[in-house]
Amino acid sequence: MPVERTDTLIIGGGQAGIAMSEHLGKAGxxxxxxxxxxxxxxxxxxRWDALVANGPAWHDRFPNLGFEDSSPDEFVSKDRMARYLVDYAAMIKAPIREGVEVTEATRLPERGGFMVKTSKGEIEARRIVAATGAFQHPVIPPIIPETAAVEQIHSYHYKNPDQLPEGAVMVVGAGSSGAQIADELNRAGRKVFLSVGPHDRPPRRYRGRDFVWWLGVLGLWDKAAPVPGTEHVTISVSGAYGGRTMDFRRLAGxxxxLTGLTKGYADGVLGFADDLRTNVAAGDANYRELLDMADAYVARTGLALSEEPGAREAFPDPACLTNPLSSIDLAKEGVATIIWATGFRQDFNWLKVDTFNERGAPIHQRGVAAAPDVYFLGLPWQSRRGSSFLWGVWHDAKHIADQIAIQRAYLQYDGEAAIIAAAE
Incomplete structure (x- = not known):
């Protein structure tokens, strides 16, 4: 049976893979x-059952298809977002094969390209785009042993409050997922503890504009990637309940x-760092900084956006902030479940090329790997702040497709260089 061949093999059929397919298709x-x-x-x-997109429908989409059944400022459900991606793949006629897992990709000796082993056989490809994204394997820090008398799950596996055993819940991690899950559980009548680490906390809306609009006009979505190793910035924002600013003082009220960063466990007692006030203060400073930048933009451009002095009014400091807990006894507090909203790790073990650092992270320039004919797509801060968002990955895919087209053009050249005659 002959081995199937293609020019470029894209690994991953999520938003990154679909965006990549669109641009490669346009480039032929x-x-x-x-x-x-x-x-x-x-x-x-x-995702959990009630999750909605963190950005409004007018913004969190690919450029060539809108959410026709949703209002522009609606935060669409997770199921609607999945259907959107399925519809988009069909619209562009993306050659996607579902249920095919890649197990290994190795270089072909002497003639270039890769032999890719999959669950459905082998494929030979001239190039590979790893579009598996940033959220591959849920990470639970090894703080509490699995034998402890408390159920531990990652936020990836949380679905709804009824899924959990009766009792209080400790949520570790106050990014968008952790904060929203804690809010949902509290609204469901659960006693909830929320471990808050360093974070950014933008306003949901200010002066009649969503924060995604402000990041756009202020050029912050295009902010260049930071120094390697500092790419991850926890952002606490939510589109739930129509979209509200994620304010930790409000949640506490x-x-x-609220507690500080979770740092240790012994004999049923969970310990916290003495950093809650520092973390909340830094989030507040980030919030006010964006307000200041927005106000300066309005003053500079003369836009008719009404002032909003109430946005700078703070909720009262709750007792858990003025007198933070250093630890809690899980049994005494009735904590039956710990939800770890602690992020993910990447896994490129299937890709047998020399383009990873000592931490296993890809070495690349705007998605173009250090190793020839290898590309990455969907990484946080791949080229800019917006890279891991739906619309951001679309633009990164365009850049990679351009680079692939350039390489193909060079390889198609088969003549001699032009000879320039000497001037008479």
Whole structure:
């Protein structure tokens, strides 16, 4: 049986793989997309039931298709987002094969390209785009042993309050996922503790504009990637309940008990760093900085956007902030579940090329790997702040497609260089 061949093989059928397929298709580059599960699987099964997009429908989309059944300022559901990606793949006729897992990709000796082993056979490809994104394997820090008398799950596996055993819940991590889950559980009547680490905390809306609009006009979505190793910035923002600023003082006033960063465990007692006030203050400073930048923009441009002095009014400091807990006895507090909203790790073990650092992170320039004919897409801060967002990955995919087209053009040249006659 002959080995199947293609020019470019895209690994991953989520938003990154679909965006990559669109641009390669427009450039006339033969390609295939392999997805080990289903298109947009993470949106289908790797999110909690009530999750909505963190950005409004007018913004969180690809440029060539809107959410026709949603209002522009709506925060669409996770299921609607999954359906959007399925529809988009169909619209561009992306050659996606679902249920095909890549197990290994190795270089072909002497003639270039790769031999790619999959669950459905082998494929030979001239180039590979790893479009598996940033959220591959949930990470639970090794703080509490699995034998402890408390259920531990990652936020990736949380679905709804009814899924959890009765009792209080400790949520570790106050980025968008952790803060929203803590809010949902508190509204469901659970006693909730929320461990808050360093974070950015933008306003949901200010002066009649969503914060995604402000980041756009202020040029902050295009902020260049930071120094390697400092790419991850926890952002606490939410589109839930129509979209509200994620204010930790407000959450505490509604019943959530805030703590500092979770740092240790012994004999049923969970310990916290003495950094809650510092972390909340830094989040407040980030919030005010964006307000200041927005006000300066309005003053500079003369836009008719009404002032909003109430945006600078703070909720009262709750007791858990003025007198932070250093630890809690899980049993005494009735904590039956710990939800770790502590991020993900990447896994490129299947890609047998020399383009990774000592931490296993890709070495690349705007997605173009240090190793020839290898590309990455969907990484946080791949080229800019917006790289891991739906619309941001679309623009990064365009850059990679351009680089692939350039390389193909060079390889198609088969003549001699022009000979320039000497001037008479």
């Amino acid at each position: 580059v033969p390609h295939l997309v392999l997805e080990k599960n289903r298109i947009a699987e993470a949106w289908r099964t790797g 509604e019943g959530v008990i």
